[in-house]
Structure formats: structure tokens, C-alpha cells
Amino acid sequence: MTKITPQPGIMEIALYVGGASHVEGVTDVVKLSSNENPYGPSPAAVEALRRSAFELHRYPSTDHVGLRAAIAEIHGLDADNIICGVGSDEVLQFIAQSYAGPGDEVIYTEHGFSMYPILAHAVGATPVMVAEKERVVDVDAILAACNDKTRIVFIANPANPTATMIDLDECARLADGLPDGALLVLDGAYAEFVEGYDGGASLVASRDNVIMTRTFSKIYGLGGLRIGWGYAPRAIIDVLNRVRQPFNLSNTQLAAAEAAVRDVAYTEKCRTDNARLRTWLAEALAGHGVPSDESFTNFILARFDSAEEADACDTYLKSQGLIVRKVGGYGLPNCLRITIGDEPACRRVAHAIGQFKGGAR
Numbered sequence: 237m238t239k240i241t242p243q244p245g246i247m248e249i250a251l252y253v254g255g256a257s258h259v260e261g262v263t264d265v266v267k268l269s270s271n272e273n274p275y276g277p278s279p280a281a282v283e284a285l286r287r288s289a290f291e292l293h294r295y296p297s298t299d300h301v302g303l304r305a306a307i308a309e310i311h312g313l314d315a316d317n318i319i320c321g322v323g324s325d326e327v328l329q330f331i332a333q334s335y336a337g338p339g340d341e342v343i344y345t346e347h348g349f350s351m352y353p354i355l356a357h358a359v360g361a362t363p364v365m366v367a368e369k370e371r372v373v374d375v376d377a378i379l380a381a382c383n384d385k386t387r388i389v390f391i392a393n394p395a396n397p398t399a400t401m402i403d404l405d406e407c408a409r410l411a412d413g414l415p416d417g418a419l420l421v422l423d424g425a426y427a428e429f430v431e432g433y434d435g436g437a438s439l440v441a442s443r444d445n446v447i448m449t450r451t452f453s454k455i456y457g458l459g460g461l462r463i464g465w466g467y468a469p470r471a472i473i474d475v476l477n478r479v480r481q482p483f484n485l486s487n488t489q490l491a492a493a494e495a496a497v498r499d500v501a502y503t504e505k506c507r508t509d510n511a512r513l514r515t516w517l518a519e520a521l522a523g524h525g526v527p528s529d530e531s532f533t534n535f536i537l538a539r540f541d542s543a544e545e546a547d548a549c550d551t552y553l554k555s556q557g558l559i560v561r562k563v564g565g566y567g568l569p570n571c572l573r574i575t576i577g578d579e580p581a582c583r584r585v586a587h588a589i590g591q592f593k594g595g596a597r
């Protein structure tokens with residue numbers, strides 16, 4: 237027997253499963269399984285990336301000052317309260333690593349993002365799942381589940397894979413009801429898709445127990461480059477920076493992200509196109525007998541009559557070159573999560589689901 241054993245919790249982790257990107261034997265495939273921006277990043281971000289190639293022999297900045305300043309300027313925030321990471325996943329990891337450990341509890345919700353229990357296990361803490369109400373985060377249920385071991389509450393707002401959200405008053409009620417020593421993490425990976433929503437930044441500014449995380453992987457179309465950020469009280473940023481590697485982001489990541497966040501017009505166009513096609517797709521699917529909750533994101537959670545029907549539809553969509561996401565692992569076996577693609581992709585998926593519901597298998 238080997239004496240080499242991993243830390244407690246590590247072997248409890250189920251490996252993260254990403255969205256598929258190809259179908260055996262099918263060409264002309266459209267990937268609608270990872271909530272990516274179908275238009276790609278801003279051309280300004282691509283140009284900044286290209287130019288950064290001439291600086292590859294230089295180490296990047298350790299304090300991300302340029303990117304933090306750009307984020308602060310565009311979002312009206314204080315740059316000193318921002319931390320940048322390799323995707324928002326890394327910022328979430330800093331939070332778990334810094335604030336939870338063996339004997340502590342980390343709360344996430346019934347259909348919450350799968351990284352939350354993974355991160356809790358990774359630091360040896362106990363993930364505690366709390367029921368949602370009809371696929372919406374239930375603040376009262378979370379508060380009832382809190383105790384003196386609770387260290388972190390993770391919620392995505394808007395949420396993945398449900399696409400629902402709770403309003404800022406509910407977030408404030410949650411933050412204010414938490415026991416002393418517990419942090420509320422508002423994961424805003426999809427915040428930019430909600431017109432006028434600050435992702436919870438105002439709550440961070442007025443409280444000492446709220447952290448907001450954001451990503452460049454969704455509306456900014458830079459998932460392949462891996463950049464995210466967090467906004468938190470100064471004392472928390474100071475803690476998170478101690479576990480962050482000094483050169484966690486490359487020159488290329490920093491340059492592309494800065495150009496992307498500064499291209500406000502491009503982001504706005506992506507938001508309005510997404511909102512228009514999201515309404516169109518939700519109505520088209522409803523017309524085919526496939527309802528969904530109002531979505532605040534760049535995807536729709538399509539509900540089928542049964543898990544069997546959702547599976548059969550997934551198989552049919554694949555045969556048509558359309559890859560969507562099965563979400564049985566999120567406790568939603570009768571649903572499929574469908575990213576809002578460009579207009580031809582939306583029309584194609586609506587048409588194929590119509591054919592499926594009409595009897596094509």
C-alpha cells in the first residue's frame with residue numbers, strides 16, 4: 237500500500253466536465269454547450285493580443301495595474317478593490333483557499349455552478365447543498381442552513397445553468413443575515429447580460445462580507461484566454477493577493493482583457509443582440525411546447541416533459557450538428573441548456589427542436 241495519499245476531500249471531487257465541441261461523423265457543427273460569445277472577442281482585443289506578441293520576452297506586471305484601472309474606469313469601481321485571476325475560477329479558488337478549510341462548511345444551491353462543491357472539497361471543507369425554489373436561489377433556505385461552521389456562501393447571480401436571478405434587495409438580505417465570519421460570494425459571470433445590473437458591486441462597497449466575481453469568458457468572448465476578476469473590500473483583496481501567484485496573468489491576457497473591457501460599444505452590441513435572440517429563441521421553443529424560465533443570461537434552460545425526452549432531443553440535436561448541454565448532473569435531467577448563438581444558430585436549433593417535437597427522431 238502506498239503511503240502517498242492526497243489531502244482530505246480531494247478524492248471526493250468529481251472531475252469537471254466541459255461542454256462537448258464535436259460530434260463523431262457530423263460536419264458543420266454548432267457548439268451551444270459552453271455559453272461562449274458566438275461573435276468572438278472585440279477586434280480591439282484581438283489586435284491587443286497580436287501586439288502583445290512583441291513583448292513575450294518580458295515578464296508581465298505582477299499587480300495588473302493597467303487592467304485593474306481599465307475595469308475600475310469602465311465599471312465605476314475602485315481599482316484597489318480589484319483582483320485579477322486566470323478566469324473567475326481562479327478568483328473563486330483564491331476565496332475558497334483563503335477562507336475555508338477542514339471542519340468548515342461551504343454553502344451552494346441545488347442547481348448551483350459545479351465548481352462550488354469542487355472548490356469546497358479541494359480545501360477539505362464540507363460542501364452543503366441548499367434547495368432552490370422552482371430553480372431560483374432561495375434566500376430563506378440558505379439562511380436556515382447557516383451555522384457557526386459556515387464560511388462561504390456561493391451563488392451565481394444570474395445563475396448557471398438555471399438562467400434565473402434574484403434582485404439586489406434579496407442579495408442584501410442574504411448578506412445581512414449571514415452569521416459573523418461567513419462571506420457571500422456573488423458570482424457575476426453573466427452579470428453583463430443584465431442591462432443596468434452592477435453584479436452586486438454596490439453591496440461590496442457597503443458591506444465587509446460580500447465579494448463579487450466576474451469573467452472575460454462570456455460577454456467578452458475570451459474564454460480561451462482565461463481571465464477573470466473579483467471585487468471585494470480592501471482587507472479581503474489583501475488576503476487573496478497573498479495566495480495569488482505573482483505572474484498569474486500573462487502580458488497577452490492582460491492586454492486583450494484591457495482592450496476588451498474598454499470596447500464598450502462592442503460589449504453593448506453583444507448584450508443587445510443576445511437579448512433579442514434570447515427572446516426570439518425562448519418564444520420559438522415555447523411555441524414547440526418547450527418552456528423555459530425567463531433568462532437573464534446568454535443561454536436558455538429548455539424544459540422537456542421528461543428526462544427521457546430531454547435525452548432523446550439531445551441525441552437528435554447532435555445528429556443535426558447541434559451541441560447543447562445536458563444538465564442531469566445539476567439535478568435537472570429533464571432540461572437542456574442551450575447557449576444563445578448567432579441568428580443562424582438560433583434558427584437552426586429552434587427548427588431542429590420543432591422537428592423533434594413533431595416526431596422526428
Ligand SMILES: Cc1ncc(COP(=O)(O)O)c(C=O)c1O
Pocket residue numbers: 271322323324325326349392395396423425450451452453459462463464
Ligand atoms: C457561474 C459561473 N461562474 C464561473 C464560471 C467560470 O468562468 P471562467 O471562465 O471565468 O473561469 C462559469 C463558467 O462557465 C460560470 O458559469
